[in-house]
Amino acid sequence: xxxxxxxxxxxxxxxxxxxxxxxxxxxxxxxxxxxxxxxxxxxxxxxxxxxxxxxxxxxxxxxxxxxxxxxxxxxxxxxxxxxxxxxxxxxxxxxxxxxxxxxxxxxxxxxxxxxxxxxxxxxxxxxxxxxxxxxxxxxxxxxxxxxxxxxxxxxxxxxxxxxxxxxxxxxxxxxxxxxxxxxxxxxxxxxxxxxxxxxxxxxxxxxxxxxxxxxxxxxxxxxxxxxxxxxxxxxxxxxxxxxxxxxxxxxxxxxxxxxxxxxxxxxxxxxxx
Ligand SMILES: [Zn+2]
Numbered sequence: 586x587x588x589x590x591x592x593x594x595x596x597x598x599x600x601x602x603x604x605x606x607x608x609x610x611x612x613x614x615x616x617x618x619x620x621x622x623x624x625x626x627x628x629x630x631x632x633x634x635x636x637x638x639x640x641x642x643x644x645x646x647x648x649x650x651x652x653x654x655x656x657x658x659x660x661x662x663x664x665x666x667x668x669x670x671x672x673x674x675x676x677x678x679x680x681x682x683x684x685x686x687x688x689x690x691x692x693x694x695x696x697x698x699x700x701x702x703x704x705x706x707x708x709x710x711x712x713x714x715x716x717x718x719x720x721x722x723x724x725x726x727x728x729x730x731x732x733x734x735x736x737x738x739x740x741x742x743x744x745x746x747x748x749x750x751x752x753x754x755x756x757x758x759x760x761x762x763x764x765x766x767x768x769x770x771x772x773x774x775x776x777x778x779x780x781x782x783x784x785x786x787x788x789x790x791x792x793x794x795x796x797x798x799x800x801x802x803x804x805x806x807x808x809x810x811x812x813x814x815x816x817x818x819x820x821x822x823x824x825x826x827x828x829x830x831x832x833x834x835x836x837x838x839x840x841x842x843x844x845x846x847x848x849x850x851x852x853x854x855x856x857x858x
Pocket of ligand 1: 762781783784
């Protein structure tokens with residue numbers, strides 16, 4: 586985790602004053618919006634939210650997000666079209682207020698959510714954007730974002746609803762995939778157990794439900810006379826067990842939901858789809 590990510594949503598030391606951007610990041614996230622820190626030079630960072638034909642930039646009045654919240658001069662947020670590379674033509678999303686820090690942060694996040702809801706949907710789908718300023722939709726979006734994190738997928742625009750195409754890119758090192766998926770197809774409850782078809786990235790770093798040690802412990806309790814080993818390679822986690830006779834020796838891939846096993850051997854041709 587980079588230092589800016591740690592400051593925004595990682596673990597702080599007990600005596601560390603949170604930076605102002607940490608609260609804005611968290612409040613946006615609770616409205617279903619993932620903000621991305623962008624380095625702008627010096628020790629300056631802003632929060633960006635790619636949306637449609639451009640990007641929303643949020644920062645304090647002096648283009649900071651990483652100052653202690655106690656020194657916060659007030660949030661501003663602007664939308665810039667993609668072709669406005671020097672950001673000369675800001676479209677106001679949230680204006681400087683005289684609210685105190687916490688209220689200012691809530692109001693800024695609300696303004697961003699409402700602005701997104703009122704804007705033309707960025708994809709080609711003929712559909713209104715999801716209104717993320719309502720609690721119910723924001724809760725759904727927050728759950729969807731948590732699931733994307735688990736699958737190591739990065740959203741390219743705010744949550745559009747569960748059955749609307751969502752533009753995503755792969756977050757795994759070594760994979761440059763981007764494409765559109767339906768969130769409804771990615772739910773763990775649907776038995777979805779892989780990140781996207783044809784991923785060329787590093788083995789998954791997502792947190793499995795059980796660690797290797799926990800899984801082994803459970804298996805050896807259930808089957809005390811069988812030797813199990815768990816390995817990780819580019820296909821993901823695999824479990825191998827040996828039992829007599831030798832023809833019954835088997836290797837299978839463990840799906841990330843752990844509700845699925847794909848048999849890899851002794852039929853090496855039977856690869857995962
Ligand atoms: Zn990938």
